[in-house]
Amino acid sequence: MNTKETILAAIKANQPAPARLPVIDHHNLIADGADLTALFCQNLEAGGGSMQRLPDMTAVQQVINEKRAAGGLVLNIIPLAGDIDVVPSSLEILDNLQQVFILGSVAVAENGAVWVTESKMLNRILPFISDQLYLVVYEKQLVSTMHDAYEKIKTNDDGFGVFIASPSKTADIEQSLVIGAHGARELVVLVIANEVA
Amino acid sequence: MKTGIHAALAKDFIRDEARTDWHDETLWWIRQKRDKAAHNLLEWEQLRQWASEIKEHTLSHLHEYLLEFEQNAIANGVQVHWAADAADHNRIIKAIADKHHVKKIVKSKSMLTEECHLNEYLESSGIEVIDTDLGERIVQLRREPPSHIVLPAIHLKKQDVSETFHAHLGTESGNNDPQYLVASARLHLRRKFLEADLAITGVNFAIAETGGIIVCTNEGNADMGAHAAPVHIACMGIEKIIPKAEHLAVFTRLLARSATGQAITSYTSHFHRPRPGREMHIVIVDNGRSRQLGRTDFRNSLKCIRCAACFNTCPVYRRSGGHSYHTAVAGPIGSILNPNLDMKANADLPFASTLCGSCSNVCPVKINIHEQLWKWRQVIAAEGYISGSKKAGMKMMGYVLARPKIYRFAGSVARWMLRHFSFIAKSKKLNPWYKQREMPKAPEKSFREWYLKNR
Numbered sequence: 001m002n003t004k005e006t007i008l009a010a011i012k013a014n015q016p017a018p019a020r021l022p023v024i025d026h027h028n029l030i031a032d033g034a035d036l037t038a039l040f041c042q043n044l045e046a047g048g049g050s051m052q053r054l055p056d057m058t059a060v061q062q063v064i065n066e067k068r069a070a071g072g073l074v075l076n077i078i079p080l081a082g083d084i085d086v087v088p089s090s091l092e093i094l095d096n097l098q099q100v101f102i103l104g105s106v107a108v109a110e111n112g113a114v115w116v117t118e119s120k121m122l123n124r125i126l127p128f129i130s131d132q133l134y135l136v137v138y139e140k141q142l143v144s145t146m147h148d149a150y151e152k153i154k155t156n157d158d159g160f161g162v163f164i165a166s167p168s169k170t171a172d173i174e175q176s177l178v179i180g181a182h183g184a185r186e187l188v189v190l191v192i193a194n195e196v197a
Numbered sequence: 198m199k200t201g202i203h204a205a206l207a208k209d210f211i212r213d214e215a216r217t218d219w220h221d222e223t224l225w226w227i228r229q230k231r232d233k234a235a236h237n238l239l240e241w242e243q244l245r246q247w248a249s250e251i252k253e254h255t256l257s258h259l260h261e262y263l264l265e266f267e268q269n270a271i272a273n274g275v276q277v278h279w280a281a282d283a284a285d286h287n288r289i290i291k292a293i294a295d296k297h298h299v300k301k302i303v304k305s306k307s308m309l310t311e312e313c314h315l316n317e318y319l320e321s322s323g324i325e326v327i328d329t330d331l332g333e334r335i336v337q338l339r340r341e342p343p344s345h346i347v348l349p350a351i352h353l354k355k356q357d358v359s360e361t362f363h364a365h366l367g368t369e370s371g372n373n374d375p376q377y378l379v380a381s382a383r384l385h386l387r388r389k390f391l392e393a394d395l396a397i398t399g400v401n402f403a404i405a406e407t408g409g410i411i412v413c414t415n416e417g418n419a420d421m422g423a424h425a426a427p428v429h430i431a432c433m434g435i436e437k438i439i440p441k442a443e444h445l446a447v448f449t450r451l452l453a454r455s456a457t458g459q460a461i462t463s464y465t466s467h468f469h470r471p472r473p474g475r476e477m478h479i480v481i482v483d484n485g486r487s488r489q490l491g492r493t494d495f496r497n498s499l500k501c502i503r504c505a506a507c508f509n510t511c512p513v514y515r516r517s518g519g520h521s522y523h524t525a526v527a528g529p530i531g532s533i534l535n536p537n538l539d540m541k542a543n544a545d546l547p548f549a550s551t552l553c554g555s556c557s558n559v560c561p562v563k564i565n566i567h568e569q570l571w572k573w574r575q576v577i578a579a580e581g582y583i584s585g586s587k588k589a590g591m592k593m594m595g596y597v598l599a600r601p602k603i604y605r606f607a608g609s610v611a612r613w614m615l616r617h618f619s620f621i622a623k624s625k626k627l628n629p630w631y632k633q634r635e636m637p638k639a640p641e642k643s644f645r646e647w648y649l650k651n652r
Contacts, residue, residue, distance in 0.1 A: 002279075003279045003280065007279055007281060007435070007481075007483045008264070010483070010491075011259050011260045011435065011483075011487045011490060013491070014487055014488070014490040014496075015257055015259050015490055016490075016496065017257060018257045019250070019254045019256075019257040020254060021250070021251065021254040021440060022246075022247050022251060024443060024446070024447060026446070029239070029240040029243065046460070047459065047460070047463070091391050091425055092391065095387065095391060110460060111459075111460035112460070112461075113461050113465070123424075124420075124424040125420070125421070125424035125425055128421050128464075129421070129425075145446070145450070146446040146449050146461070147446040147447075149446070150442055150443050150446045151443070155404065155407055155409055155442040155467045155469070156407040156408075156409055156442075156467075156469045159468075159469050159472065160467065160468055160470070161467045161469075162420070162464055162465060162466040162467065163461065163464070163465040164463065164464060165460070165461045165463055165464075165465075168416055168417040168464075170332075170416050171415075171457075172330070172348065172349070172350050173335075173350070173358050173375040173379065174223075174353075174354055174355045174358075174375065175223055175226070175227070175351075176355070176375035178376055180379070180380070180383065181331055181382075181415070181416035182386060182390070182416050182421045183416070183417030183420065183464070184417070
C-alpha cells in the first residue's frame, strides 16, 4: 500500500459508527427587522474599518477622482465606477499602491465582513498589498449573518474569495491593538443606497 | 527542551511574580472578551451544538470525506500529497521546494508545521524560512517556540520585543511603542513577502464538497505570502475536513469569538484554484491522528478548531505559561493531544490541570477536555509512565482511604503533628504542597468526631 492507502485504511478501521449530520435551520434563530446597515456599520467600526453611505456609483467615481487628484498610485477595477485601470503585474510597483477600489458582492451585518472574489479583484494580492482598501457594495446585498452569506455565495465560483472585515491588524505586542500589520492600513466600505445589484 | 517536567518548567516561569500576574490577567482579559462576544449571540449554545455535531459526523465519515476532498481539489488543479508522519510531511515540502530551486520561504501560522519541526528541517538544508505572523516572527528571532497557538508571543512584554527588534532589525534601542515596532516589522516582512519563492500556510477548514481550503488571519500574512509567491503549499491535518461550505457559517461564527472576542477574523480566505500559471499544493498529514481516532475516549479531541479558548480560561496555563507544556500545542487541548503523539515524553501533561472543567465549558466544539485529562491519567498510570513517588503516594492514599479505622487514626496523628511539629509540614522537601501555600491551622477534632457529638 502507498502512504495514502495506509492512512485511509487506518482511518476507515478507526472511525466511529456513523453520526448524523445536523440540519442548520438558522432561519429559526434570527430576529428579523434589524437595521442591517446600521448594524453592519457598527460592527465594521468595532473592527477598525469605516463605512460611507453613497447614493450611487457616480458618487463612488467622485471619491476615486479625489484620490487620483492627490497623486500616488490608485487603481479602480469597478467598471461602473468610471475608467478601469490596467493592473500592473510587478509586485515592486504594487508595493506602492495607495488606494484600490474593488466591488464586493455580499456584506454581513453581524461582523462587518464583505465577500470579495478573484474575478472582481483581478489580481488576488490587490486587497492586501494596497495601503488603503475601498470595497463597494450595494445596500441590497447586506445580509444578517454568515449563514445568509454562505447561502448567497458559491465559494468555488472563483479560484479565490475572501471575507474582509477590517484593515490588517495585530495585537501580538503585549495585546496592544495596532492597525496595519502586513496588509491594508485602512478599510473603507462604500455602501451604495439606490442601485440594484 | 527537556520533557516530562511541566511542574519544573512552571517553577521557572512563576519565579517572576509580577510577570506571572500580568500573564494571568492578560489572558483572563481575553477570556472576558470571549464571554462578551458569546453572550451577544442568543444562539451561542446552538452554534456550539451544531459545530460539535458537524465534527462528530465528519469524524465518523472521515475516510469518505477525505477522498471526496482530494478528488475535488485535484479537479481544481491543486496537487494533493499524503504524509503519514512528520518526516513524510517535511520530505514532501522539501521536494516541492527543490523542484522550484527555492531559497526563500515565507510561512504563516501553522501549528502542524511546528508539530513537525519543519523550520529546523528546511533550515538545515540552507533554505530560509521566515515566520510572518508577527508573534511568530518575534519568537522566531528569539529562537523560542510559540507559547500560545493564537498569541505566540503572549509571554513577552513590549520591552522584550523592542530589545529583540533592536538586535535583529536595527530598531531604536529603548523604543517600546507597539505602533513603532509593528511598523518596523511591516517594512522588514514586506520585503520578505516580495522576495519569497514559496509560501506555506496552514489550513483552518477544508471543504470536502468543493476541495477548497480556508485560512483565517487578522494580519493578512497568509494572503500576502500565498498571493505574492509563485508556489503555495497548504499543510493540514486529516481532521480539518468539514462536509460543506454552508458549515463554514457555523465555524466562522464561533472561531474568532472564542479566540479573541472578535466577531470574525479580518480575513477569511477561501482558496480553491491556483492562480493561472502558478502552483498550489495541499499536504494532508496523519501523524498519529488516525490512531487518536481509534481511541474511543479521546477521539473527540480531533474536533478541535484551535481557537485556544481553553488556554485563556485555564488557571494552570495562565499561571504557568505555554513553554511549561514543552510541546507545539500547549494548554488543556495540547495536554489531551500530545500523550497520543508520545505518551512517555508527555506523561506529565494530563496532570498539569486542576480538572476544574472550565476548558470544556468554553470549547466551541464541546470537547470534554477535562474528562479526557482525567482519563489520560489512568491510561498513563496503567502504562507505567508515572513517577515512582507519585505511584507510591497514590497507593498509600488508596490503602488508607479504603480502611476507615486507619484513616481516622492517620487523621488524628496528622492533626497532632501539625499542632506540635508544624516545622515538618513546613519542610518544602517533605511537603511539596507547602511550596506555594500556607499550611492551615489544624482543627481540634475531625468532622466525624464533631458529627457524632452533635447529630
